[in-house]
Amino acid sequence: MGRLEGKVALVTGAARGTGAEIASLFVQEGARVCVSDVIDDRGEAHAATLGDSAFYQPLDVRSEGAWSQAVDAVHERFGPIDLLVNNAAILDVRPIPELEVARIRDLLDVNLVGPMLGVRAVQPDMEALGRGSIVNMGSIDAMEGMGWVAPYVASKWGLRGFTKAAALELGQKGIRINLVCPAGGNRELTEGFRDNLQRRVEAGEKLSVKGLDHAVMGGRHASARDIANVVLFLASDEAAFCHGAEYLVDGGHTAGHIWFATG
């Protein structure tokens, strides 16, 4: 018997990367899953690989209307929602003076307002059930800073704060909420990385990345499954007393600094 047998889940940003892996693992563990995203072709294709236990629903997390349509669609297909994974996020890599106001607002809208709307959208179901688990996707950037991604860092620290505040309201209703903080996950070069950095390199700028070589686990990078396993645990009843906390999945990245090394 799977660890999510009988549970109904909604995963945002699940067309690819970490979200897609979470949806797959949830189905494997017995859940019925709404795969949602804004890239419909990849979302449809991923849901199709999961059979009758999954369907794709377009859901731009910035839109209240899209959230209520998604909740209606899940009700029609599977029933009330037990599990929400607020995984969708965007990233933009550029120094502060180059940040446009519209882009800053967009990053905060997707990464911070989106999950808040998600909690609001599923709370009535979870209250009626008297149970539920919500997992918000943070980052090591919810625990420390990182240059060139300031609004992303601010959005993830904000999401960490929201998770704590929401825990105080939701816990009394039997609903758990937690934050997973990965370093890595999807290894695909996504838009926010590729477009800006590629343009800079093509324009002749010499770029080097420092800090990512701080690999405590011998250079191994996180796989999407490494992250999904922790999300699965927090979604499951095994995590019955885990609430309002952050769970690092960073291979020791934030454990500290190494000053001396051999080899």
Ligand SMILES: NC(=O)c1ccc[n+]([C@@H]2O[C@H](COP(=O)([O-])OP(=O)(O)OC[C@H]3O[C@@H](n4cnc5c(N)ncnc54)[C@H](O)[C@@H]3O)[C@@H](O)[C@H]2O)c1
């Ligand atoms: N990959 C990493 O190194 C890493 C590290 C730390 C944290 N994270 C976090 O893990 C989560 C998943 O990241 P990933 O690496 O799989 O990235 P990804 O870009 O592959 O996945 C994010 C998904 O969100 C979707 N999305 C974007 N805007 C949306 C919107 N407005 N509404 C709904 N969906 C939208 C994208 O289409 C995409 O499918 C994110 O919250 C990210 O911040 C990733």
